[in-house]
Amino acid sequence: MSLGARSAALILLALPGLAAAMEALDDRELGEISGAGVGFFLDHFYYDQGSASAQVSGIKDSQGNGLTIDFERAYIKGEGSQRGALDSEAQLGTPLHPFTLKVVSGAAAPTLPSGTQALQLHTPTWSDPLNDTHQYGLWSYYQGCLYGEAGCSDPSQAQTAIDSELGGLETSRDAILARYQSVGFLTLKSGIDQDMQLVAQRRAEVAVETSDVQGAYGTMETRYAAAPATADLFYPKPDFGEKYGCGDICINSAARAYNSSVDAYQTQLDELAAAQKALAEAWNVERDGYTLNQRVTDYDEFTSLCGTPTAESPTCVVGRIQKTKDNRTTVILVAATLQSGGTRVKGLDVGVEATFNLPSVAYSDDGNGNIVAGATTTRSDFFSINLEGFTLNGAYLNLWGDSSGLQGEASLQMYADKLVIGACRNCTDANRAVAKNLYFDINLGQASLQPLTLSVLADGELSLFLPSVTWANHQAFYQQVPKSNVSIGNLNIGGVDLGSQVVRGMRVDYLNLRTVNLPR
Amino acid sequence: MLAKVLGLALLLSALPAAAELRPLAEEELQGVSGQAGLSISANLNFAANPAQTRCPGGCGMRVAIKPANSAGFIVLDNIQGTFSFQGLSFDIVTIDSGYDGDGAAFNAPAMRLGLADASFNNARFTLAGSNSATSSGAGFQQTDLLTYQTNGAVRLQGNIYIFAAP
Numbered sequence: 001m002s003l004g005a006r007s008a009a010l011i012l013l014a015l016p017g018l019a020a021a022m023e024a025l026d027d028r029e030l031g032e033i034s035g036a037g038v039g040f041f042l043d044h045f046y047y048d049q050g051s052a053s054a055q056v057s058g059i060k061d062s063q064g065n066g067l068t069i070d071f072e073r074a075y076i077k078g079e080g081s082q083r084g085a086l087d088s089e090a091q092l093g094t095p096l097h098p099f100t101l102k103v104v105s106g107a108a109a110p111t112l113p114s115g116t117q118a119l120q121l122h123t124p125t126w127s128d129p130l131n132d133t134h135q136y137g138l139w140s141y142y143q144g145c146l147y148g149e150a151g152c153s154d155p156s157q158a159q160t161a162i163d164s165e166l167g168g169l170e171t172s173r174d175a176i177l178a179r180y181q182s183v184g185f186l187t188l189k190s191g192i193d194q195d196m197q198l199v200a201q202r203r204a205e206v207a208v209e210t211s212d213v214q215g216a217y218g219t220m221e222t223r224y225a226a227a228p229a230t231a232d233l234f235y236p237k238p239d240f241g242e243k244y245g246c247g248d249i250c251i252n253s254a255a256r257a258y259n260s261s262v263d264a265y266q267t268q269l270d271e272l273a274a275a276q277k278a279l280a281e282a283w284n285v286e287r288d289g290y291t292l293n294q295r296v297t298d299y300d301e302f303t304s305l306c307g308t309p310t311a312e313s314p315t316c317v318v319g320r321i322q323k324t325k326d327n328r329t330t331v332i333l334v335a336a337t338l339q340s341g342g343t344r345v346k347g348l349d350v351g352v353e354a355t356f357n358l359p360s361v362a363y364s365d366d367g368n369g370n371i372v373a374g375a376t377t378t379r380s381d382f383f384s385i386n387l388e389g390f391t392l393n394g395a396y397l398n399l400w401g402d403s404s405g406l407q408g409e410a411s412l413q414m415y416a417d418k419l420v421i422g423a424c425r426n427c428t429d430a431n432r433a434v435a436k437n438l439y440f441d442i443n444l445g446q447a448s449l450q451p452l453t454l455s456v457l458a459d460g461e462l463s464l465f466l467p468s469v470t471w472a473n474h475q476a477f478y479q480q481v482p483k484s485n486v487s488i489g490n491l492n493i494g495g496v497d498l499g500s501q502v503v504r505g506m507r508v509d510y511l512n513l514r515t516v517n518l519p520r
Numbered sequence: 521m522l523a524k525v526l527g528l529a530l531l532l533s534a535l536p537a538a539a540e541l542r543p544l545a546e547e548e549l550q551g552v553s554g555q556a557g558l559s560i561s562a563n564l565n566f567a568a569n570p571a572q573t574r575c576p577g578g579c580g581m582r583v584a585i586k587p588a589n590s591a592g593f594i595v596l597d598n599i600q601g602t603f604s605f606q607g608l609s610f611d612i613v614t615i616d617s618g619y620d621g622d623g624a625a626f627n628a629p630a631m632r633l634g635l636a637d638a639s640f641n642n643a644r645f646t647l648a649g650s651n652s653a654t655s656s657g658a659g660f661q662q663t664d665l666l667t668y669q670t671n672g673a674v675r676l677q678g679n680i681y682i683f684a685a686p
Binding site for chain 2: 037038039040041042043044045046047048049050051052053054055056057058059087089090091094095096097098100101102401402403404405406407454455456457458459460461462515516517
């Protein structure tokens with residue numbers, strides 16, 4: 001009896017035991033199960049590629065040469081595995097904080113159009129400050145160093161950092177407020193609006209002069225092409241932009257016409273310079289002791305810090321200062337929870353080591369100044385990526401279908417204590433890129449205004465599409481379509497600390513991604 | 521042939537399993553509580569069909585998925601090789617302790633799937649986009665994105681608990 005047949009027999013015999021393994025459920029429990037979604041979590045989990053080999057192939061470069069990726073090592077283990085060396089067991093979710101897969105509508109997916117239901121995959125979600133990815137990610141950015149490592153035992157370091165940032169913003173605000181205190185911000189704005197009329201007028205003049213210069217340059221090019229190699233027997237063709245020596249009295253009409261176009265071009269350049277100077281002067285118009293340029297810069301900065309002023313002595317209840325104050329509250333809460341001995345649910349260690357094999361062509365000089373292609377060889381590049389303390393708590397994916405195809409929206413809430421990227425097989429982290437306190441808050445698609453559409457075209461090509469903002473929906477679009485943020489507490493490349501990095505407020509206005517079968 | 525036998529066995533065995541998914545009376549439920557679960561070992565072989573000359577050596581299994589209202593299909597193509605595992609377990613358990621107090625608060629039954637080491641023998645598949653569910657016929661078009669292949673034993677352990685979510 002083959003192994004397969006034995007397995008099948010085993011399944012046949014064992015399945016009646018499925019019912020036998022069930023424990024008693026009462027009516028209430030059975031009633032609760034009906035119609036609900038599915039929750040799941042994993043414990044005592046690890047995956048290690050072990051002795052297996054794995055390869056991805058079929059990817060081609062633009063010349064149609066094959067690229068292969070050999071995975072030498074891959075693992076998913078519990079936090080503390082020392083980059084996969086130890087078989088530490090991972091816990092993904094708990095009974096009360098499971099992954100869930102269910103059909104949602106209404107409050108569970110508030111962005112969905114009315115009457116639409118979506119299939120939702122939600123990762124384990126916590127609301128406490130240490131396990132809510134957004135709150136902990138925010139704190140970790142300001143903290144900079146990896147909490148628990150040598151020299152990083154004080155969680156209030158983040159508070160000091162955000163206090164310093166907030167102090168800088170408030171100093172800027174106070175300086176602007178003091179500058180225009182006697183003027184008033186509504187008067188300031190009205191003065192800017194009046195002076196900007198002159199700027200607008202002179203910008204239009206610059207635009208006209210720029211267009212004239214381009215026209216004159218075009219004429220000069222055309223006439224240069226038609227001009228003779230030698231004019232009037234003695235005058236060789238000059239460099240482009242220079243004139244024939246016979247000037248305005250050339251007998252050859254083409255040479256004369258070209259010379260005249262050089263003069264016309266110079267005249268237009270002078271006019272453009274004059275218009276630009278006039279525009280600069282319009283920006284330097286003074287009112288209340290400050291130039292228009294300074295006033296506009298100050299007004300825009302104040303608006304960014306405190307929101308659009310609505311009174312001569314404006315308040316500061318929205319804008320970056322208020323946002324930073326809100327963030328400060330979160331940072332203090334996380335720091336206090338850590339100080340009182342709070343701990344996070346442990347994350348995952350994930351790693352991949354791979355070799356990229358791709359064709360490489362050596363180019364060389366043939367001795368006559370020509371660069372020629374030599375033999376094609378295969379080069380191998382090692383690449384490794386390790387994530388330590390990786391969590392994906394509070395992320396979700398909503399999927400639904402309508403007449404446009406399969407649609408979705410996703411929010412990825414990824415946090416990792418450490419991301420290590422290396423291109424050397426036998427080296428230390430001093431030769432790698434190490435990012436600590438990494439937080440990815442990536443939001444793709446919004447069900448009502450910008451659904452992510454996945455479809456397969458009639459020729460079999462895959463398409464991923466995010467519709468663009470329109471004039472009709474632009475206000476709602478910029479208010480409601482969620483932005484994406486990426487922050488890194490500290491980035492170190494090759495042993496050099498580059499400090500904290502942050503990208504805030506990214507939003508995709510339009511995306512059309514599709515595969516193409518090469519060569520076309 | 522082996523795969524067909526196994527498939528038939530799974531089909532037949534699924535019938536009594538489905539028949540069990542009905543409300544059980546209290547006394548029936550009491551009678552089955554606490555007994556052993558199920559252990560599964562299997563060796564699944566997906567062989568290439570040499571008659572299909574589109575793939576070198578013949579094509580393996582093909583799974584085509586058509587996203588809503590799309591003209592074409594996302595395809596897992598040329599699936600072939602052997603996948604085997606020993607001792608995958610299946611059980612129903614009550615979670616009423618552990619997990620930092622979450623277990624006691626949960627206090628409900630869950631289906632437990634115990635993962636086990638697995639091994640692959642030249643297992644492969646190709647991810648592609650295609651204009652047709654089947655690979656025969658005129659006008660067939662397909663863009664292969666990538667091919668994944670693996671060989672050898674991987675180490676895998678853990679329990680997946682599945683239950684009804686509120």
